[in-house]
Amino acid sequence: MPDYLAEYKAYYTARAKRFEADPDFPFSAKAENDLRDAMLSCNELGEFKQKLGNLNDLCAIALAKDGNVMRFKHYTALEEKVRALGPERIIAKADQYTQVMDLITMINEEENRNSLEIAADSLEPFEGNWFMLERLEVYEKAEVPAQWKKHMAQSAEEIRASLRENHRSTEEDMQRWKSGWKLDLNLLDETRHRRRFPYPDEEIRFRKQQYESIISKA
Template identity: 35%
Template structure:
C-alpha cells in the first residue's frame, strides 16, 4: 500500500472513531464505516475514489451528519416544548433523504433555517410583556399611591398617563413597524404569553399575570 493510501486509511479510521459508540451519531457512524471500508478494501486511491463517486459516499456522509444533528435538536426542542424552534429540525428531517447533491443539501437546509428564523423573530416579540413588567409595576404604584389631595392629579393620574402615552407611542412607532418588516400582517398575540416557552420566564402566579396582561394591553394600546 502506498504511503499516501495508508495516510488516507488512517485518516478515515480516525473519523470513524469520532462517531463510534456515540448514541447521538448513529447515522454518521454508519456512513463513516462505509467510507472506511471503501478505502480499506481498495487496492489504490483511484479505485477508492471511484467507489466514493459511484456509491455517493460523500453525499451520504453529509446527509447522515445532518440527520444526526437535527434528530438531536428535534428532541432537545421537544423536551423544552419550544414549538417554534422545533419547526427547523422537523422540516429538515422531512426532506434530507431526498436531496441529490451536497449543494442541494446546503441550500435546502439554509433555506429552511432562514424561514424558521423569521418565525422565531416574530415569536420573540411576545417577550415585550416581560420587558414591560417593571414599567407596568411603576404605573400601578403611581396610580394607587396614597398622596395628599393636592398631589393626586399629578401622581395618581398625570404621570402614569404620560408613561402610558409614551408606551403607546413607542409601540406604534417602533415595535409594530419592526415586526411588520418580517410580516406585514403581524399583530401581537396575547395567547402566546401563556405558552410554556414564555410562561416559564414569568415567575408570577396566574392571577398576578392576568392583571399584568390587562395593564399591558392598556400600556401598549392592544
C-alpha cells in the same frame, strides 16, 4: 517508502470510529462506515477516486441530520414548538440531497425562515414593558400629598402613552415581516412563554388585563 494506501485506510478507519457506539450520531456512523468500507476495498490508492463518488458529501449530510435531530429532540423536550420547526423541516428534507452545497443552501433557507417564526412568536412589547406596568401601578395607587397628585397622574398618563406608542410601532415593524401580525397575549399560557415570567399566575393575569386595557384605548 511510505505506504500511502495503508495510511489512508487507517485514516478513514479512525474517522469511522469517532461515531461508534454514539447513539446521537446514527446517520454519521453509517455514512462514515460506508466511506471507510470504500477505502478498505481498494487494492491500490488509484481505485479510491472512482469508489469515493459522493460519499464525502453524504457524510456531511448525515452529520447535519444528526445535529438537527438532536436540536429537534431538545426543543421538543422543552416544549419550544416554534423553535423545533426549523430542525424538523431540515430533517424531513435532508434525504433529498446528495450534494453538500445544495444541503447548505436549504439549511440556511430553513434557519432564516425559522428565525422569522421565532420573532413572530414574541410577546414583545408586553414582556419588555413589565417594569413599566409595575411603575404605572405605583403612580396610579400610591398615596401622596395633594400637591403631588397631579404629577403622579401626569406621570401615569405618560407611561400609558409610551406603552401605546411602543405597541403600535412594534406591530408596524413586525408586519413588515409577517402580514397581519398582532401581539397575542393568549400565548402566555404556552410553556415556552410562561417560563420567562417568574411571577404567580394571578400577577400575570393582572398585568395582561392591565396591558390590554391600555392598548385598547390607543
